[in-house]
Amino acid sequence: MKRTSLVVFEKTETGWGAFSPDYPTGGLGATLDETRKHLLEGIGYCLEEANERAKVVSTPPASTIDFSEFDPDHTGHYVIEWLSIDIPVAAQTEVAA
Secondary structure, X not given: OEEEEEEEEEEOXXXXXXXXXXXXXXXXXXXXXXXXXXXXXXXHHHHHHHHHOOOOOOOOOOOOOOXXXXXXXXXXXXXXEEEEEEOOHHHHHHHHO
């Protein structure tokens, strides 16, 4: 099963950073593709741990991001996209609900 999550990539002086409000992880990289890969790996680890602890990933995905929380002056350069995330088998029935 797949789930789509909102993701924000931020351009930094040395590369890119990324986060999703749906998961307690982030990603860093020299390029946007590398950062996306690292973010997906981090999300995968979060889901594996939740699966091992029998925690269900049932929170509905975020659909908006409030930039005033982390960039009130809107001085950053951002790329925002929806990423498709694989959900572990054990959590699938609860996510669909």
